[in-house]
Amino acid sequence: MQAEECLKKEADRVYNYLHLTTETKLIEKVQHELLVVHITQLLEKEDSGIKVDVLRRIYLLYNKISQGLELVANVFKQHVTAEGTALVQQADAAASNQASNAPGGHEQVLIPKIIELHDKYMTYLNSCFQGHNQFQKALKEAFEVICNKTVNGSPSAEILASFADHVLRKGGSEKLGDDDIEERLEKIVKLLDYLIDKDVFAEFYRKKLARRLLFDRITNDDHERSILSKLKQQCGAPFTSKMEGMVTDVVLAKENQASFQEYLRNNPDVHPGFDFTATVLTTGFWPSYKSLNIILPTELVKCVEVFKGFYEKKTKHRKLTWIHSLGTCHINGKFEPKQIELIVSIYQASVLLLFNESGRLSYSEIVSQLNLTHEDTTRLLHSLSCAKYKILNKEPSSKGISQSDTFEFNPKFTDKLRRIKVPLPPVDDRKKVVEDVSKDRRYTIDAAVVRIMKSRKVISHQQLISETVEQLSRTFKPDIKAIKKRIEDLITRDYMERDPDQPTMFRYLA
Numbered sequence: 001m002q003a004e005e006c007l008k009k010e011a012d013r014v015y016n017y018l019h020l021t022t023e024t025k026l027i028e029k030v031q032h033e034l035l036v037v038h039i040t041q042l043l044e045k046e047d048s049g050i051k052v053d054v055l056r057r058i059y060l061l062y063n064k065i066s067q068g069l070e071l072v073a074n075v076f077k078q079h080v081t082a083e084g085t086a087l088v089q090q091a092d093a094a095a096s097n098q099a100s101n102a103p104g105g106h107e108q109v110l111i112p113k114i115i116e117l118h119d120k121y122m123t124y125l126n127s128c129f130q131g132h133n134q135f136q137k138a139l140k141e142a143f144e145v146i147c148n149k150t151v152n153g154s155p156s157a158e159i160l161a162s163f164a165d166h167v168l169r170k171g172g173s174e175k176l177g178d179d180d181i182e183e184r185l186e187k188i189v190k191l192l193d194y195l196i197d198k199d200v201f202a203e204f205y206r207k208k209l210a211r212r213l214l215f216d217r218i219t220n221d222d223h224e225r226s227i228l229s230k231l232k233q234q235c236g237a238p239f240t241s242k243m244e245g246m247v248t249d250v251v252l253a254k255e256n257q258a259s260f261q262e263y264l265r266n267n268p269d270v271h272p273g274f275d276f277t278a279t280v281l282t283t284g285f286w287p288s289y290k291s292l293n294i295i296l297p298t299e300l301v302k303c304v305e306v307f308k309g310f311y312e313k314k315t316k317h318r319k320l321t322w323i324h325s326l327g328t329c330h331i332n333g334k335f336e337p338k339q340i341e342l343i344v345s346i347y348q349a350s351v352l353l354l355f356n357e358s359g360r361l362s363y364s365e366i367v368s369q370l371n372l373t374h375e376d377t378t379r380l381l382h383s384l385s386c387a388k389y390k391i392l393n394k395e396p397s398s399k400g401i402s403q404s405d406t407f408e409f410n411p412k413f414t415d416k417l418r419r420i421k422v423p424l425p426p427v428d429d430r431k432k433v434v435e436d437v438s439k440d441r442r443y444t445i446d447a448a449v450v451r452i453m454k455s456r457k458v459i460s461h462q463q464l465i466s467e468t469v470e471q472l473s474r475t476f477k478p479d480i481k482a483i484k485k486r487i488e489d490l491i492t493r494d495y496m497e498r499d500p501d502q503p504t505m506f507r508y509l510a
Contacts, residue, residue, distance in 0.1 A: 055128035077138035084146030095152035147194040161204035245285035337414035453508040
Protein backbone atom coordinates (compact mmCIF):
# COMPACT_ATOMS: atom_id res chain seq x y z
CA MET A 1 0.00 0.00 0.00
CA GLN A 2 1.44 3.41 -0.99
CA ALA A 3 0.58 5.07 2.34
CA GLU A 4 2.57 2.46 4.22
CA GLU A 5 5.53 2.95 1.87
CA CYS A 6 5.46 6.74 2.33
CA LEU A 7 5.36 6.44 6.11
CA LYS A 8 8.31 4.01 6.02
CA LYS A 9 10.32 6.34 3.76
CA GLU A 10 9.68 9.31 6.08
CA ALA A 11 10.81 7.25 9.08
CA ASP A 12 13.96 6.24 7.15
CA ARG A 13 14.68 9.90 6.30
CA VAL A 14 14.43 10.88 9.96
CA TYR A 15 16.86 8.11 10.84
CA ASN A 16 19.30 9.05 8.03
CA TYR A 17 19.15 12.86 7.87
CA LEU A 18 17.18 14.43 10.76
CA HIS A 19 17.27 14.62 14.51
CA LEU A 20 15.29 11.79 16.14
CA THR A 21 13.17 14.25 18.17
CA THR A 22 11.45 15.40 14.94
CA GLU A 23 10.13 11.90 14.12
CA THR A 24 6.89 12.08 16.13
CA LYS A 25 5.74 15.43 14.72
CA LEU A 26 6.80 14.55 11.18
CA ILE A 27 5.01 11.18 11.18
CA GLU A 28 1.87 12.79 12.64
CA LYS A 29 1.87 15.38 9.85
CA VAL A 30 2.39 12.73 7.14
CA GLN A 31 -0.34 10.54 8.64
CA HIS A 32 -2.75 13.47 8.64
CA GLU A 33 -2.03 14.39 5.00
CA LEU A 34 -2.03 10.82 3.71
CA LEU A 35 -4.77 9.20 5.81
CA VAL A 36 -7.06 11.80 7.38
CA VAL A 37 -7.35 14.26 4.48
CA HIS A 38 -7.93 11.52 1.90
CA ILE A 39 -9.87 9.04 4.06
CA THR A 40 -12.97 8.94 1.87
CA GLN A 41 -11.06 8.33 -1.37
CA LEU A 42 -8.81 5.80 0.32
CA LEU A 43 -11.60 3.72 1.85
CA GLU A 44 -13.99 3.89 -1.08
CA LYS A 45 -11.54 2.73 -3.70
CA GLU A 46 -12.98 -0.31 -5.45
CA ASP A 47 -10.21 -2.67 -4.32
CA SER A 48 -10.31 -1.36 -0.75
CA GLY A 49 -13.93 -2.36 -0.21
CA ILE A 50 -13.58 -6.05 -0.98
CA LYS A 51 -10.11 -7.26 0.04
CA VAL A 52 -9.80 -8.48 3.60
CA ASP A 53 -6.02 -7.94 3.76
CA VAL A 54 -6.40 -4.31 2.59
CA LEU A 55 -9.05 -3.58 5.23
CA ARG A 56 -6.85 -5.16 7.89
CA ARG A 57 -3.93 -2.91 6.89
CA ILE A 58 -6.22 0.14 6.91
CA TYR A 59 -7.28 -0.75 10.46
CA LEU A 60 -3.67 -1.04 11.61
CA LEU A 61 -2.71 2.26 9.92
CA TYR A 62 -5.58 4.30 11.35
CA ASN A 63 -5.22 2.68 14.77
CA LYS A 64 -1.98 4.67 15.13
CA ILE A 65 -3.77 8.00 14.62
CA SER A 66 -5.73 9.85 17.29
CA GLN A 67 -9.45 9.25 16.55
CA GLY A 68 -8.38 7.46 13.37
CA LEU A 69 -10.57 4.42 14.02
CA GLU A 70 -13.56 6.69 14.60
CA LEU A 71 -13.07 8.12 11.09
CA VAL A 72 -12.81 4.66 9.55
CA ALA A 73 -15.81 3.35 11.52
CA ASN A 74 -17.93 6.28 10.32
CA VAL A 75 -17.09 5.60 6.65
CA PHE A 76 -17.67 1.88 7.29
CA LYS A 77 -21.13 2.64 8.70
CA GLN A 78 -22.04 4.85 5.73
CA HIS A 79 -20.90 2.19 3.28
CA VAL A 80 -22.89 -0.62 4.96
CA THR A 81 -25.97 1.60 5.28
CA ALA A 82 -25.83 2.54 1.59
CA GLU A 83 -25.43 -1.08 0.47
CA GLY A 84 -28.29 -2.28 2.68
CA THR A 85 -30.57 0.60 1.70
CA ALA A 86 -30.01 -0.28 -1.97
CA LEU A 87 -31.24 -3.84 -1.27
CA VAL A 88 -34.39 -2.49 0.41
CA GLN A 89 -35.04 -0.10 -2.48
CA GLN A 90 -34.71 -2.95 -4.99
CA ALA A 91 -37.21 -5.04 -3.01
CA ASP A 92 -39.57 -2.06 -2.74
CA ALA A 93 -39.47 -1.48 -6.49
CA ALA A 94 -40.03 -5.20 -7.20
CA ALA A 95 -42.96 -5.38 -4.77
CA SER A 96 -44.53 -2.24 -6.26
CA ASN A 97 -44.39 -3.78 -9.72
CA GLN A 98 -46.15 -6.99 -8.65
CA ALA A 99 -49.80 -7.27 -9.55
CA SER A 100 -50.59 -8.55 -6.06
CA ASN A 101 -48.95 -7.65 -2.79
CA ALA A 102 -49.74 -10.99 -1.18
CA PRO A 103 -47.70 -11.94 1.90
CA GLY A 104 -44.88 -14.37 1.18
CA GLY A 105 -43.32 -12.52 -1.75
CA HIS A 106 -40.62 -9.89 -1.32
CA GLU A 107 -39.59 -10.97 2.21
CA GLN A 108 -38.37 -14.32 0.86
CA VAL A 109 -35.88 -12.44 -1.33
CA LEU A 110 -35.03 -9.42 0.83
CA ILE A 111 -34.37 -11.05 4.21
CA PRO A 112 -31.88 -13.65 2.87
CA LYS A 113 -30.00 -10.81 1.14
CA ILE A 114 -29.88 -8.79 4.37
CA ILE A 115 -28.70 -11.89 6.26
CA GLU A 116 -25.99 -12.41 3.63
CA LEU A 117 -24.97 -8.75 3.93
CA HIS A 118 -24.82 -9.03 7.71
CA ASP A 119 -22.69 -12.19 7.51
CA LYS A 120 -20.27 -10.49 5.14
CA TYR A 121 -19.71 -7.45 7.34
CA MET A 122 -19.54 -9.52 10.52
CA THR A 123 -16.64 -11.35 8.85
CA TYR A 124 -14.96 -7.99 8.13
CA LEU A 125 -15.64 -6.85 11.69
CA ASN A 126 -13.92 -9.88 13.22
CA SER A 127 -11.12 -10.58 10.73
CA CYS A 128 -10.20 -7.02 9.65
CA PHE A 129 -11.20 -4.79 12.58
CA GLN A 130 -10.46 -7.27 15.38
CA GLY A 131 -14.01 -6.95 16.73
CA HIS A 132 -13.28 -3.39 17.89
CA ASN A 133 -16.23 -1.87 19.76
CA GLN A 134 -16.33 1.23 17.53
CA PHE A 135 -16.90 -0.98 14.49
CA GLN A 136 -19.45 -3.08 16.38
CA LYS A 137 -21.33 0.14 17.15
CA ALA A 138 -21.03 1.28 13.50
CA LEU A 139 -22.39 -2.03 12.20
CA LYS A 140 -25.25 -1.98 14.70
CA GLU A 141 -26.27 1.57 13.76
CA ALA A 142 -26.08 0.73 10.04
CA PHE A 143 -28.34 -2.30 10.39
CA GLU A 144 -30.76 -0.40 12.60
CA VAL A 145 -31.28 1.91 9.61
CA ILE A 146 -31.56 -0.98 7.13
CA CYS A 147 -33.84 -3.18 9.24
CA ASN A 148 -36.37 -0.46 10.11
CA LYS A 149 -37.40 0.53 6.60
CA THR A 150 -40.74 -0.35 4.97
CA VAL A 151 -41.22 -2.24 1.71
CA ASN A 152 -44.30 -1.28 -0.28
CA GLY A 153 -46.20 -0.32 2.87
CA SER A 154 -45.16 -3.42 4.85
CA PRO A 155 -43.32 -2.59 8.09
CA SER A 156 -39.99 -4.33 8.56
CA ALA A 157 -41.38 -6.21 11.58
CA GLU A 158 -44.05 -7.80 9.38
CA ILE A 159 -41.51 -8.72 6.69
CA LEU A 160 -39.22 -10.45 9.20
CA ALA A 161 -42.17 -12.30 10.80
CA SER A 162 -43.36 -13.45 7.35
CA PHE A 163 -39.89 -14.77 6.52
CA ALA A 164 -39.73 -16.67 9.83
CA ASP A 165 -43.15 -18.13 9.02
CA HIS A 166 -41.89 -19.20 5.57
CA VAL A 167 -38.92 -21.01 7.14
CA LEU A 168 -41.04 -22.77 9.77
CA ARG A 169 -44.18 -23.53 7.75
CA LYS A 170 -44.81 -27.07 6.55
CA GLY A 171 -43.73 -27.26 2.92
CA GLY A 172 -41.99 -23.89 3.04
CA SER A 173 -38.49 -25.17 3.67
CA GLU A 174 -38.37 -28.56 1.97
CA LYS A 175 -34.88 -27.85 0.60
CA LEU A 176 -33.41 -26.93 3.98
CA GLY A 177 -32.01 -29.49 6.41
CA ASP A 178 -32.52 -29.24 10.17
CA ASP A 179 -29.12 -27.61 10.72
CA ASP A 180 -29.79 -25.06 7.95
CA ILE A 181 -33.17 -24.17 9.45
CA GLU A 182 -31.61 -23.74 12.90
CA GLU A 183 -28.91 -21.49 11.46
CA ARG A 184 -31.50 -19.40 9.63
CA LEU A 185 -33.63 -19.06 12.77
CA GLU A 186 -30.55 -17.89 14.68
CA LYS A 187 -29.97 -15.17 12.08
CA ILE A 188 -33.62 -14.10 12.08
CA VAL A 189 -33.43 -13.54 15.84
CA LYS A 190 -30.18 -11.61 15.34
CA LEU A 191 -31.90 -9.27 12.84
CA LEU A 192 -34.73 -8.83 15.34
CA ASP A 193 -32.20 -7.21 17.67
CA TYR A 194 -31.95 -4.30 15.19
CA LEU A 195 -35.73 -3.74 15.02
CA ILE A 196 -37.10 -0.78 16.96
CA ASP A 197 -40.68 -2.09 17.20
CA LYS A 198 -40.09 -5.61 18.46
CA ASP A 199 -43.64 -5.76 19.83
CA VAL A 200 -45.00 -5.31 16.28
CA PHE A 201 -42.88 -8.28 15.18
CA ALA A 202 -44.22 -10.29 18.14
CA GLU A 203 -47.84 -9.62 17.15
CA PHE A 204 -47.33 -10.49 13.47
CA TYR A 205 -45.32 -13.58 14.47
CA ARG A 206 -48.05 -14.64 16.93
CA LYS A 207 -50.73 -14.41 14.24
CA LYS A 208 -48.66 -16.52 11.87
CA LEU A 209 -47.81 -19.00 14.63
CA ALA A 210 -51.55 -19.31 15.32
CA ARG A 211 -52.23 -20.30 11.71
CA ARG A 212 -49.37 -22.81 11.73
CA LEU A 213 -50.67 -24.41 14.93
CA LEU A 214 -54.37 -24.41 14.04
CA PHE A 215 -54.01 -25.56 10.42
CA ASP A 216 -51.26 -28.16 11.04
CA ARG A 217 -48.54 -26.37 9.08
CA ILE A 218 -45.75 -27.06 11.55
CA THR A 219 -42.63 -28.52 9.92
CA ASN A 220 -40.95 -29.59 13.13
CA ASP A 221 -41.98 -29.07 16.76
CA ASP A 222 -38.32 -28.82 17.79
CA HIS A 223 -37.77 -25.84 15.46
CA GLU A 224 -40.82 -24.06 16.88
CA ARG A 225 -39.58 -24.55 20.43
CA SER A 226 -36.07 -23.57 19.37
CA ILE A 227 -37.02 -20.16 17.97
CA LEU A 228 -39.23 -19.44 21.00
CA SER A 229 -36.24 -20.23 23.22
CA LYS A 230 -34.04 -17.88 21.16
CA LEU A 231 -36.67 -15.12 21.27
CA LYS A 232 -37.07 -15.58 25.02
CA GLN A 233 -33.32 -15.32 25.56
CA GLN A 234 -33.07 -12.23 23.34
CA CYS A 235 -36.17 -10.30 24.44
CA GLY A 236 -37.16 -11.71 27.83
CA ALA A 237 -39.86 -14.08 29.13
CA PRO A 238 -42.84 -11.66 28.73
CA PHE A 239 -42.07 -11.43 24.99
CA THR A 240 -42.80 -15.13 24.40
CA SER A 241 -45.23 -15.94 27.24
CA LYS A 242 -48.33 -15.81 25.01
CA MET A 243 -46.63 -17.79 22.23
CA GLU A 244 -45.57 -20.51 24.68
CA GLY A 245 -49.13 -20.56 25.99
CA MET A 246 -50.43 -21.11 22.45
CA VAL A 247 -48.13 -24.11 21.93
CA THR A 248 -49.26 -25.60 25.26
CA ASP A 249 -52.91 -24.93 24.34
CA VAL A 250 -52.66 -27.00 21.16
CA VAL A 251 -51.14 -29.95 23.04
CA LEU A 252 -53.97 -29.81 25.61
CA ALA A 253 -56.56 -29.39 22.83
CA LYS A 254 -55.43 -32.66 21.23
CA GLU A 255 -55.86 -34.44 24.57
CA ASN A 256 -59.27 -32.80 24.92
CA GLN A 257 -60.27 -33.98 21.43
CA ALA A 258 -59.29 -37.54 22.33
CA SER A 259 -61.56 -37.32 25.39
CA PHE A 260 -64.37 -35.99 23.17
CA GLN A 261 -64.02 -38.95 20.78
CA GLU A 262 -64.19 -41.30 23.75
CA TYR A 263 -67.34 -39.48 24.93
CA LEU A 264 -68.97 -39.98 21.50
CA ARG A 265 -68.11 -43.68 21.50
CA ASN A 266 -69.70 -44.09 24.92
CA ASN A 267 -72.77 -42.00 23.96
CA PRO A 268 -73.67 -42.99 20.37
CA ASP A 269 -77.14 -41.45 20.71
CA VAL A 270 -75.65 -37.91 20.79
CA HIS A 271 -73.24 -38.42 17.84
CA PRO A 272 -73.77 -35.65 15.25
CA GLY A 273 -73.57 -38.15 12.39
CA PHE A 274 -70.22 -37.08 10.92
CA ASP A 275 -66.67 -36.37 12.04
CA PHE A 276 -66.31 -33.23 14.10
CA THR A 277 -63.25 -31.67 15.76
CA ALA A 278 -63.21 -28.71 18.17
CA THR A 279 -60.03 -27.03 19.39
CA VAL A 280 -60.38 -25.37 22.79
CA LEU A 281 -58.00 -22.42 23.30
CA THR A 282 -57.27 -19.90 26.06
CA THR A 283 -58.47 -16.42 25.10
CA GLY A 284 -55.56 -14.49 26.62
CA PHE A 285 -52.85 -16.29 24.63
CA TRP A 286 -54.26 -16.08 21.11
CA PRO A 287 -54.75 -13.14 18.71
CA SER A 288 -58.25 -11.71 18.59
CA TYR A 289 -60.40 -12.84 15.67
CA LYS A 290 -63.50 -11.39 14.09
CA SER A 291 -66.50 -13.63 14.73
CA LEU A 292 -69.77 -13.08 12.90
CA ASN A 293 -73.10 -13.58 14.64
CA ILE A 294 -74.12 -16.04 11.95
CA ILE A 295 -77.17 -18.32 12.04
CA LEU A 296 -75.59 -21.72 11.52
CA PRO A 297 -77.23 -24.51 9.52
CA THR A 298 -78.93 -27.29 11.52
CA GLU A 299 -76.07 -29.75 10.87
CA LEU A 300 -73.49 -27.39 12.39
CA VAL A 301 -75.73 -26.36 15.28
CA LYS A 302 -75.98 -30.02 16.29
CA CYS A 303 -72.15 -30.27 16.38
CA VAL A 304 -71.93 -27.22 18.60
CA GLU A 305 -74.57 -28.52 21.01
CA VAL A 306 -72.97 -31.99 21.26
CA PHE A 307 -69.54 -30.55 22.11
CA LYS A 308 -71.09 -28.06 24.50
CA GLY A 309 -72.76 -30.92 26.38
CA PHE A 310 -69.46 -32.79 26.61
CA TYR A 311 -67.46 -29.75 27.75
CA GLU A 312 -69.96 -28.65 30.42
CA LYS A 313 -69.70 -32.09 32.01
CA LYS A 314 -65.92 -31.78 32.02
CA THR A 315 -65.68 -28.27 33.50
CA LYS A 316 -68.07 -25.56 34.67
CA HIS A 317 -65.41 -22.90 35.18
CA ARG A 318 -64.76 -21.98 31.56
CA LYS A 319 -67.13 -20.44 29.06
CA LEU A 320 -66.96 -21.44 25.38
CA THR A 321 -66.97 -18.70 22.75
CA TRP A 322 -67.09 -20.08 19.22
CA ILE A 323 -64.77 -18.55 16.59
CA HIS A 324 -66.36 -19.82 13.38
CA SER A 325 -64.01 -17.76 11.20
CA LEU A 326 -61.22 -20.29 11.93
CA GLY A 327 -63.34 -23.35 11.19
CA THR A 328 -63.09 -25.59 8.13
CA CYS A 329 -65.69 -27.90 6.59
CA HIS A 330 -65.33 -30.80 4.15
CA ILE A 331 -68.52 -31.00 2.07
CA ASN A 332 -69.37 -33.56 -0.62
CA GLY A 333 -70.67 -31.74 -3.70
CA LYS A 334 -72.77 -34.00 -5.92
CA PHE A 335 -72.31 -32.52 -9.40
CA GLU A 336 -73.46 -34.14 -12.65
CA PRO A 337 -69.94 -34.90 -13.99
CA LYS A 338 -68.71 -36.36 -10.66
CA GLN A 339 -68.71 -35.95 -6.88
CA ILE A 340 -66.12 -33.48 -5.55
CA GLU A 341 -65.07 -32.90 -1.96
CA LEU A 342 -65.09 -29.17 -1.22
CA ILE A 343 -62.87 -27.80 1.55
CA VAL A 344 -64.51 -24.55 2.64
CA SER A 345 -64.78 -22.24 5.64
CA ILE A 346 -67.68 -22.52 8.11
CA TYR A 347 -69.21 -19.42 6.53
CA GLN A 348 -68.90 -20.76 2.98
CA ALA A 349 -70.37 -24.07 4.14
CA SER A 350 -73.31 -22.20 5.71
CA VAL A 351 -74.03 -20.53 2.36
CA LEU A 352 -73.74 -23.76 0.36
CA LEU A 353 -75.94 -25.80 2.72
CA LEU A 354 -78.80 -23.33 2.12
CA PHE A 355 -79.03 -24.72 -1.42
CA ASN A 356 -79.90 -28.21 -0.11
CA GLU A 357 -83.30 -26.74 0.76
CA SER A 358 -83.73 -24.14 -2.01
CA GLY A 359 -82.58 -24.42 -5.60
CA ARG A 360 -82.56 -20.66 -6.09
CA LEU A 361 -81.96 -17.86 -3.60
CA SER A 362 -81.73 -14.09 -3.88
CA TYR A 363 -78.99 -12.04 -2.28
CA SER A 364 -81.42 -10.62 0.30
CA GLU A 365 -82.71 -14.12 1.20
CA ILE A 366 -79.15 -15.32 1.89
CA VAL A 367 -78.48 -12.25 4.06
CA SER A 368 -81.71 -12.82 5.98
CA GLN A 369 -81.27 -16.57 6.54
CA LEU A 370 -77.65 -16.29 7.73
CA ASN A 371 -77.87 -12.92 9.55
CA LEU A 372 -74.74 -11.63 7.77
CA THR A 373 -73.61 -8.08 6.99
CA HIS A 374 -73.54 -6.97 3.35
CA GLU A 375 -69.74 -6.80 3.40
CA ASP A 376 -69.37 -10.40 4.59
CA THR A 377 -72.11 -11.73 2.32
CA THR A 378 -70.51 -10.11 -0.72
CA ARG A 379 -67.13 -11.62 0.15
CA LEU A 380 -68.57 -15.13 0.61
CA LEU A 381 -70.72 -15.11 -2.53
CA HIS A 382 -67.84 -13.77 -4.60
CA SER A 383 -65.64 -16.71 -3.55
CA LEU A 384 -68.36 -19.21 -4.54
CA SER A 385 -69.65 -17.70 -7.78
CA CYS A 386 -67.13 -15.23 -9.27
CA ALA A 387 -63.69 -16.54 -8.34
CA LYS A 388 -61.71 -19.60 -9.47
CA TYR A 389 -64.39 -22.17 -8.60
CA LYS A 390 -67.93 -21.27 -9.73
CA ILE A 391 -69.91 -23.62 -7.50
CA LEU A 392 -72.88 -21.25 -7.65
CA ASN A 393 -74.34 -19.67 -10.77
CA LYS A 394 -75.14 -15.97 -10.51
CA GLU A 395 -77.65 -13.89 -12.42
CA PRO A 396 -76.97 -11.53 -14.00
CA SER A 397 -73.52 -12.86 -14.89
CA SER A 398 -70.80 -10.37 -13.91
CA LYS A 399 -67.53 -10.18 -11.99
CA GLY A 400 -69.00 -8.34 -9.02
CA ILE A 401 -71.73 -9.04 -6.47
CA SER A 402 -74.83 -6.86 -6.36
CA GLN A 403 -77.70 -6.87 -3.85
CA SER A 404 -80.12 -7.53 -6.73
CA ASP A 405 -78.35 -10.77 -7.79
CA THR A 406 -79.84 -14.24 -7.54
CA PHE A 407 -77.91 -17.49 -7.07
CA GLU A 408 -78.45 -21.17 -7.74
CA PHE A 409 -76.43 -24.37 -7.39
CA ASN A 410 -74.24 -25.10 -10.45
CA PRO A 411 -74.83 -28.83 -11.19
CA LYS A 412 -72.38 -28.82 -14.12
CA PHE A 413 -69.40 -27.64 -12.08
CA THR A 414 -66.37 -29.92 -12.36
CA ASP A 415 -62.63 -29.97 -11.82
CA LYS A 416 -59.80 -32.35 -12.65
CA LEU A 417 -59.28 -32.97 -8.91
CA ARG A 418 -61.66 -34.84 -6.65
CA ARG A 419 -60.84 -32.62 -3.67
CA ILE A 420 -60.48 -28.84 -3.93
CA LYS A 421 -60.01 -26.04 -1.44
CA VAL A 422 -62.22 -23.03 -2.18
CA PRO A 423 -60.28 -19.97 -0.97
CA LEU A 424 -61.74 -16.81 0.48
CA PRO A 425 -60.32 -13.45 -0.68
CA PRO A 426 -57.40 -12.55 1.63
CA VAL A 427 -58.04 -9.93 4.29
CA ASP A 428 -55.32 -7.39 5.00
CA ASP A 429 -55.14 -7.50 8.82
CA ARG A 430 -52.09 -5.22 9.00
CA LYS A 431 -54.18 -2.31 10.31
CA LYS A 432 -55.74 -4.47 13.04
CA VAL A 433 -52.32 -5.76 14.15
CA VAL A 434 -51.04 -2.19 14.49
CA GLU A 435 -54.18 -1.22 16.46
CA ASP A 436 -53.77 -4.22 18.78
CA VAL A 437 -50.12 -3.33 19.39
CA SER A 438 -51.04 0.28 20.11
CA LYS A 439 -53.62 -0.89 22.67
CA ASP A 440 -51.14 -3.28 24.31
CA ARG A 441 -48.55 -0.51 24.55
CA ARG A 442 -50.83 1.48 26.86
CA TYR A 443 -50.86 -1.41 29.33
CA THR A 444 -47.11 -1.95 28.93
CA ILE A 445 -46.39 1.74 29.68
CA ASP A 446 -48.75 1.63 32.68
CA ALA A 447 -46.96 -1.45 34.06
CA ALA A 448 -43.51 0.13 33.59
CA VAL A 449 -44.50 3.39 35.32
CA VAL A 450 -46.12 1.55 38.26
CA ARG A 451 -43.04 -0.70 38.66
CA ILE A 452 -40.77 2.35 38.80
CA MET A 453 -43.05 4.24 41.21
CA LYS A 454 -43.36 1.19 43.46
CA SER A 455 -39.58 0.88 43.79
CA ARG A 456 -38.78 4.62 43.98
CA LYS A 457 -41.79 5.82 46.02
CA VAL A 458 -40.86 9.44 45.15
CA ILE A 459 -39.36 10.49 41.82
CA SER A 460 -39.05 13.58 39.62
CA HIS A 461 -41.02 13.90 36.38
CA GLN A 462 -37.89 13.91 34.21
CA GLN A 463 -36.36 10.89 35.94
CA LEU A 464 -39.63 8.94 35.67
CA ILE A 465 -39.80 9.63 31.93
CA SER A 466 -36.14 8.68 31.50
CA GLU A 467 -36.42 5.39 33.41
CA THR A 468 -39.66 4.46 31.63
CA VAL A 469 -38.05 4.99 28.22
CA GLU A 470 -35.07 2.90 29.29
CA GLN A 471 -37.28 0.02 30.46
CA LEU A 472 -39.45 0.01 27.34
CA SER A 473 -36.72 0.50 24.73
CA ARG A 474 -35.96 -3.24 24.69
CA THR A 475 -39.38 -3.82 23.12
CA PHE A 476 -40.32 -0.61 21.30
CA LYS A 477 -39.42 3.07 21.05
CA PRO A 478 -41.95 4.76 23.34
CA ASP A 479 -43.47 8.12 22.50
CA ILE A 480 -42.85 10.70 25.25
CA LYS A 481 -46.33 12.17 24.79
CA ALA A 482 -47.87 8.71 25.24
CA ILE A 483 -45.92 8.21 28.49
CA LYS A 484 -47.09 11.58 29.83
CA LYS A 485 -50.68 10.69 28.91
CA ARG A 486 -50.43 7.35 30.76
CA ILE A 487 -48.95 9.11 33.82
CA GLU A 488 -51.96 11.47 33.91
CA ASP A 489 -54.29 8.47 33.62
CA LEU A 490 -52.53 6.69 36.51
CA ILE A 491 -52.88 9.85 38.63
CA THR A 492 -56.62 9.89 37.86
CA ARG A 493 -56.86 6.22 38.90
CA ASP A 494 -55.02 6.94 42.20
CA TYR A 495 -51.89 4.88 41.49
CA MET A 496 -49.74 7.98 42.07
CA GLU A 497 -50.02 11.69 42.84
CA ARG A 498 -48.17 14.95 42.34
CA ASP A 499 -46.40 16.39 45.36
CA PRO A 500 -48.53 19.43 46.37
CA ASP A 501 -45.37 21.46 47.21
CA GLN A 502 -43.30 20.30 44.21
CA PRO A 503 -45.43 19.81 41.06
CA THR A 504 -42.51 18.16 39.21
CA MET A 505 -42.29 15.36 41.82
CA PHE A 506 -44.52 12.26 41.90
CA ARG A 507 -45.42 10.06 44.89
CA TYR A 508 -46.51 6.43 44.75
CA LEU A 509 -49.85 5.63 46.39
CA ALA A 510 -49.83 2.12 47.92
